[in-house]
Every structure is written in structure tokens, then in C-alpha cells.
Amino acid sequence: DQQVKQNSPSLSVQEGRISILNCDYTNSMFDYFLWYKKYPAEGPTFLISISSIKDKNEDGRFTVFLNKSAKHLSLHIVPSQPGDSAVYFCAASGKSNDMRFGAGTRLTVKP
Amino acid sequence: EAGVVQSPRYKIIEKKQPVAFWCNPISGHNTLYWYRQNLGQGPELLIRYENEEAVDDSQLPKDRFSAERLKGVDSTLKIQPAELGDSAVYLCASSLDYGRETQYFGPGTRLLVL
Numbered sequence: 738d739q740q741v742k743q744n745s746p747s748l749s750v751q752e753g754r755i756s757i758l759n760c761d762y763t764n765s766m767f768d769y770f771l772w773y774k775k776y777p778a779e780g781p782t783f784l785i786s787i788s789s790i791k792d793k794n795e796d797g798r799f800t801v802f803l804n805k806s807a808k809h810l811s812l813h814i815v816p817s818q819p820g821d822s823a824v825y826f827c828a829a830s831g832k833s834n835d836m837r838f839g840a841g842t843r844l845t846v847k848p
Numbered sequence: 849e850a851g852v853v854q855s856p857r858y859k860i861i862e863k864k865q866p867v868a869f870w871c872n873p874i875s876g877h878n879t880l881y882w883y884r885q886n887l888g889q890g891p892e893l894l895i896r897y898e899n900e901e902a903v904d905d906s907q908l909p910k911d912r913f914s915a916e917r918l919k920g921v922d923s924t925l926k927i928q929p930a931e932l933g934d935s936a937v938y939l940c941a942s943s944l945d946y947g948r949e950t951q952y953f954g955p956g957t958r959l960l961v962l
Contacts, residue, residue, distance in 0.1 A: 741890070769948055780852070780939055780953030781891070788948075826890050835904060836951065838890030 740764045741829050743839035751847055756814040758842050760827030763808065767829040767837075772801060772812045775824045775841070784825075785812070817846045850874070852954035854940050860960045866928035869957045873922070873942030880917055881951060882925050883939040891939050891953075897923065898946055930961045 742761045750756045758772075768789040773781035787794040787801045787810070794801050800813045814821055827839040853872040861867050873880050879898050883891035894913065896904040899920035908915065912931070917923040927934055937956040943949035 743890075746888075771950075773953075778857075778955065780941070780955050782953065783950045786950070828890075835893045835896060838892070840889050 739840075740767075741827055741837045741839040743825075743827055743842050745842050746840070747843040747845070749845045749847060750817050752819055753816045756812075756817045756821065756844055756846065758812040758814075758825050758827075758844065760810050760812075760839055761808060762810075762829050762837075764829070764831065764837075765808070766831040768832065769830050770801070770803060770810050771828045771830075771836070772799075773826040773828060773838075774821075775826060781826055814844075817844075819846050819848050822846050852940055852942055852952055854938075854954035854957055856957055857955060858958050858960075860962065861930055862962050863932055864929040866926065867930050867959060868924055868926045869938050869940075869959075871923045871925070871940030871954060873940070874952055877942035877944055877952075878920070879943045879946045879949070880923050881941040881943075882915060882923070883941065885937040885939055885956070887936070894925070896946070903946075927959075930959075932961050935959055935961045 771786040772784040774784045775781040785796050785799050787803050803810045824841045824843045826841045828836050830836040855870050881896050882894040885891045895908045897917045915925045937958050939956045941951040941953045943951045
């Protein structure tokens, strides 16, 4: 069962513009959400997280928004840079759940 | 600080052969995870250790997969015998403890079963 869904397998944006990556989840017990970035031949690296008590968390160019009623979160990258080109995984966990990952979205930032 | 180390990075074997993967977590990290990532999918948890104890192995196919974490440090994941469907990337991750701690991933072992 896919409890975390990333419906866009790929996204292409121009350098300097905003990248918006989306993620939906089905399990209402999830209360902690993360984004990981993965480059080829490397393991995923932690990017940013958000607790369900918040609706926004910002770290430099990266902002994660959480809409609990819609069970939806998004990652905004602004401005996008070519080095941001990678696969981005959304992940979610709850108090008694191990982390569940989405299938990933491949972001390409064109110079 | 050294990251999570995994070896080998790549492995090609014929079906029915055994294979083993090794992981050394970040020093001081009590929790260790093994994930399997199939092509086009996100990582899926196989087993989680807290120190040397396997506390969640519900997703581990126990008929052919085994794991151990002796002394609560490095860990080995074994498949015997391997099947064609086992071709995937096997990722090891570690965290200070279980819960809201960030998981740090190794580079993974890419397994191809022919």
C-alpha cells in the first residue's frame, strides 16, 4: 500500500525560477514529514523536515509547506539552481510507524 | 565525521547464489536500518536495529533474507538463495536513536541477479 505518493515522476524548471515538488499521504497517523535529495550513485541525504504542529518550515532556499486537512505537503526551492538537479523523496512517519517514502520526483534545473 | 559506509557498491550474481552486504553506521548511532529500493520506487524498510536488537523485521522475507548486527555496530544483510526479483539497491541508514532523529544513508549496494 502506497501511503506516501509523489504523483509527478519528473519536473523541469529554468534556473532562477521556483521549483515546487508535491507529496500526498493517506495515513492520518503520520505526524513528521521529511524531504530527502538523492544524486546518482549516492544515498539519499536529508534536506528538510516539518512536524505536524507546523504548517511551514524554511531553511535557506528550501521551504516545506504542510496542509494537514488535505494530507498534502510541498517543497519549494527558490531560486532553483542547476546543482539542485536530483531525485527528491518525500517521507513520512508517525509515533508507531517506520518511515515511508514516496517514489520520488526527478528535478532537472536547466541553466 | 565519516558517513555510513557500505560495501560492496555493486554486485552481480547468478540466481540461487548467496550474497552479503556490509554496513558500518556513523559512530555513536544506535539505530540501524536496512532498506531495499526497487527501480523507480522509494526505499522500503526491511529491518531496523536498536543497538544489537532487531526490533522491526516484519518486512524482511525471512525464508531467504537474514541480518545481524553483532556488538551493536556494523551489520550484515544476507540473501540465500538470491532470486531474480531481488535485483535492487540495498541501502543502509543510521540514526542516533529511533523516532524523530534524522536518518543518514549510505551510498547503497546495487545488486543485479542474473
